Amino acid sequence: MEKKTRSVLVTGVSHAWGAKLVPLLEEDPEFDPIIGIDFKKPEKPFKRMEFFQVDLHNPLIAELLQVARVDTVCHLLFLDSYMGSEEYFDQNVMGTMDLLAACAAGEINRVIIKSDTKVYGADYLHPNYITEDAEIKGFHQHRYIQDRVELERMVDRFTRHNKTPGVTILRFANVLGRTIDTPIMRYLDSNIVPTVLGHDPLFQFTHEQDVIAALYHTIKTGAVGAYNIAGEGVLPLSQVLRIGGKHPLPVSAALLKLTSALWRKAGRKGVLSSVPIEAGYLKYNCLGDTTRMKKDLKFFPRYSSKDAVIDFFEHLRVRQYLPDRTAIRSDPLSSEKLQAWIQSRRRASDYLSDLLDTFNKEGEHDQ
Amino acid sequence: MTSKDQGSPSNRASAGRCTAMTAKGSPCKNPATEEGGLCPIHQKARKSGPPPMESWSPSLSPDRKSSLAESLAEFRDWVGRRMRGDYVVDDWGFDEEFTQKFYPLIKWMYKKYWRVTATGLENVPAKGRALLVANHSGVLPFDGAMVIMAILEEHPEPRLVRALVLSLFFGLPFTGTMLQRVGQVQASPTNSERLLEADELALVFPEGVKGIGKPFRRRYQLARFGRGGFVRVALKTQSPIIPVSIVGAEEIYPQIFNLKPVASLFGLPYMPITPTFPWLGPLGAIPLPTKWYIHFGEPIPIPEMKYRPSEEPLLVTKISNQVRDTIQRQIFERLKTRRSVFW
Numbered sequence: 064m065e066k067k068t069r070s071v072l073v074t075g076v077s078h079a080w081g082a083k084l085v086p087l088l089e090e091d092p093e094f095d096p097i098i099g100i101d102f103k104k105p106e107k108p109f110k111r112m113e114f115f116q117v118d119l120h121n122p123l124i125a126e127l128l129q130v131a132r133v134d135t136v137c138h139l140l141f142l143d144s145y146m147g148s149e150e151y152f153d154q155n156v157m158g159t160m161d162l163l164a165a166c167a168a169g170e171i172n173r174v175i176i177k178s179d180t181k182v183y184g185a186d187y188l189h190p191n192y193i194t195e196d197a198e199i200k201g202f203h204q205h206r207y208i209q210d211r212v213e214l215e216r217m218v219d220r221f222t223r224h225n226k227t228p229g230v231t232i233l234r235f236a237n238v239l240g241r242t243i244d245t246p247i248m249r250y251l252d253s254n255i256v257p258t259v260l261g262h263d264p265l266f267q268f269t270h271e272q273d274v275i276a277a278l279y280h281t282i283k284t285g286a287v288g289a290y291n292i293a294g295e296g297v298l299p300l301s302q303v304l305r306i307g308g309k310h311p312l313p314v315s316a317a318l319l320k321l322t323s324a325l326w327r328k329a330g331r332k333g334v335l336s337s338v339p340i341e342a343g344y345l346k347y348n349c350l351g352d353t354t355r356m357k358k359d360l361k362f363f364p365r366y367s368s369k370d371a372v373i374d375f376f377e378h379l380r381v382r383q384y385l386p387d388r389t390a391i392r393s394d395p396l397s398s399e400k401l402q403a404w405i406q407s408r409r410r411a412s413d414y415l416s417d418l419l420d421t422f423n424k425e426g427e428h429d430q
Numbered sequence: 431m432t433s434k435d436q437g438s439p440s441n442r443a444s445a446g447r448c449t450a451m452t453a454k455g456s457p458c459k460n461p462a463t464e465e466g467g468l469c470p471i472h473q474k475a476r477k478s479g480p481p482p483m484e485s486w487s488p489s490l491s492p493d494r495k496s497s498l499a500e501s502l503a504e505f506r507d508w509v510g511r512r513m514r515g516d517y518v519v520d521d522w523g524f525d526e527e528f529t530q531k532f533y534p535l536i537k538w539m540y541k542k543y544w545r546v547t548a549t550g551l552e553n554v555p556a557k558g559r560a561l562l563v564a565n566h567s568g569v570l571p572f573d574g575a576m577v578i579m580a581i582l583e584e585h586p587e588p589r590l591v592r593a594l595v596l597s598l599f600f601g602l603p604f605t606g607t608m609l610q611r612v613g614q615v616q617a618s619p620t621n622s623e624r625l626l627e628a629d630e631l632a633l634v635f636p637e638g639v640k641g642i643g644k645p646f647r648r649r650y651q652l653a654r655f656g657r658g659g660f661v662r663v664a665l666k667t668q669s670p671i672i673p674v675s676i677v678g679a680e681e682i683y684p685q686i687f688n689l690k691p692v693a694s695l696f697g698l699p700y701m702p703i704t705p706t707f708p709w710l711g712p713l714g715a716i717p718l719p720t721k722w723y724i725h726f727g728e729p730i731p732i733p734e735m736k737y738r739p740s741e742e743p744l745l746v747t748k749i750s751n752q753v754r755d756t757i758q759r760q761i762f763e764r765l766k767t768r769r770s771v772f773w
Contacts, residue, residue, distance in 0.1 A: 187601035190620035191522060261603025265523050265610070297521060299611075305515030347600075348523075 068095040071282060072133045074162065075140030076114065077101035079243045080177065083275050084139065085112050088282070098131055100124070101140065102154070108399055119158030128169035135282055136166055136228075137175045143207045143246060155210040156217060163221050171228040175281055177274075178234045180291055181208050182215050185264065185349035192352035195234070195289040205341050207246065229287035233277055236293035236351055236368075239375040240271025250340045252379065256304055260313040262346040263301050267293035270366035270374065280362050290360050291351025294368040300345065306369075307376040316342050522592065523610035532612065539572075540579040543719050544678065548580035550726035553672055556587040559626045560729065561664050562633040563753050564674035565652055565761065566641030569683040569702050571595065572717065573676045574614075577633055580724050592625050593633040598699060619659055626667040633674075634660045636750075643700035645688065649680035650765060652758050658750040665745065670729035673753050675760035678722030681771050683707070720771050723764050727756055
């Protein structure tokens with residue numbers, strides 16, 4: 064059987080998720096060519112991905128999709144921020160809209176979008192496990208949730224009016240990991256963690272490796288539709304904090320809301336900006352039903368929720384003993400250059416020594 | 431040792447297997463590792479704390495006498511485990527270790543305070559799904575706790591019943607968290623389907639707030655049975671309905687008057703005025719020590735659902751009325767022979 068190759072386009076390759084996913088795709092000969100777009104230059108060079116520094120509004124993307132015969136678009140470009148910003152909205156929501164429009168114009172098979180289970184919103188009226196068909200009614204206080212909710216609604220509208228391309232939405236539960244930065248990680252990363260008095264919601268977690276694995280799995284298989292992705296099992300927030308050895312600071316919900324809102328208005332970064340999670344999510348459960356993930360998507364996360372939490376806190380504890388890498392790390396691009404230079408020199412010297420050898424041998428013949 | 435194990439094939443087969451029981455109650459088929467004759471899964475489960483939920487048996491909770499030093503050490507270990515976060519919470523937020531700490535108190539309420547007489551336990555299956563449907567009364571939902579206790583204490587094979595509690599209570603601070611930790615589930619069709627699909631025992635009170643907050647003069651008269659949602663769930667999951675009648679819970683707080691304006695002020699469904707409640711302060715919140723009777727009726731079989739949506743509403747109404755009548759009849763049977771509320 065002849066192996067067909069597929070062309071994949073990944074957005075946001077200069078940001079954490081894209082930069083992690085693309086090397087995995089590069090290993091797989093099925094994906095050829097791999098095209099990456101982002102509005103800024105990537106920090107590290109890629110092996111065989113072709114990079115274009117364009118922003119999502121660029122009308123050339125539609126032509127690029129057609130010319131490159133792109134089969135699957137993996138849309139990972141999303142800017143997390145809990146302070147309202149028109150530019151971020153423009154990138155997150157309007158950018159996705161333009162990308163989807165470009166996809167609809169081209170002959171794209173499938174668009175994969177990364178989202179969050181927080182779009183369902185936390186409410187005591189929800190069932191414990193929310194299925195993918197549930198209404199999208201996340202809270203509107205924090206920008207990044209608001210943007211995701213808007214994005215999801217727009218995608219929903221898009222899928223109702225367009226039969227092609229197929230849209231796959233992966234809604235991940237709280238993502239923990241070692242190398243990325245998510246709101247929940249920012250929240251858990253201080254010694255005193257504010258919680259809501261009298262409430263102890265259940266949390267699901269996903270490990271960053273499972274996020275990458277799920278994205279890769281979805282690109283590889285042909286699943287379409289929305290899927291909740293989360294590790295097995297749930298943990299109460301109090302247990303999460305105890306595993307991490309953190310001290311909870313129970314505050315009344317209204318106070319927490321007020322202070323974090325005031326602080327956001329003031330635009331400060333400080334103790335209270337470490338409440339990147341809205342008070343609502345600290346009050347009630349917001350759990351995704353993962354039945355469809357196991358049955359239809361056939362994806363099984365490697366880390367259970369508890370394992371992800373333990374792994375995250377292990378990393379947090381060790382982190383303080385590690386030397387500050389960012390301070391002394393050399394620029395990866397320049398080190399690449401250095402390597403190329405060394406190799407060219409080595410080749411030149413090898414060539415010279417070969418020449419010398421042959422010259423010497425010829426000399427021997429002469430004698 | 432190893433040579434002896436390899437001697438006879440049957441011996442090897444039994445020795446090579448894990449000795450623990452699975453969550454479904456059958457012997458574990460995984461190969462055992464060297465230590466303790468357990469497979470890696472069960473070893474992990476043993477190490478990380480209590481056994482899985484299904485094998486939960488309250489009779490194992492410490493009744494035995496131990497020396498002060500021992501119990502102190504036990505307590506220290508418990509606190510240590512809790513502080514390290516080294517415990518398991520199941521999919522519904524049920525925290526077994528935590529619940530066991532309350533068990534003696536509720537047991538005392540069940541055995542000594544309300545002296546519950548439970549009958550008809552043979553109608554509750556030892557395995558598999560079933561939907562218990564009960565009448566609701568008594569201002570505070572003690573009746574749910576007592577039905578759960580009846581199955582745990584008197585049933586030959588104790589199981590944890592998951593009571594479906596009005597979602598309103600899950601919105602309240604402290605109460606909501608507490609309810610989840612002791613194994614209660616928020617009442618919604620999705621949740622009850624999920625429970626029954628997992629072959630659990632679910633307990634519903636179709637009367638809801640209308641039943642629990644009804645005035646004293648209307649005691650033992652069943653209120654409207656919701657919109658028949660419980661029947662739809664039973665039809666969908668093909669679970670038998672077991673009618674449960676509770677007698678005695680109606681009199682624990684004789685509600686003379688419902689102060690609705692105050693209730694709506696605090697966002698509560700009702701604000702009872704009893705002969706003791708606001709007048710004696712917190713003392714008035716102590717329930718009266720009535721004598722309780724809980725009867726589990728014969729299961730009402732659920733007809734095989736042929737896919738004909740037009741028939742469903744009729745079937746739902748029919749079964750709903752059947753269940754309601756059965757419970758009402760069971761209540762009157764008991765009331766016929768009851769001589770005193772307290773004895």
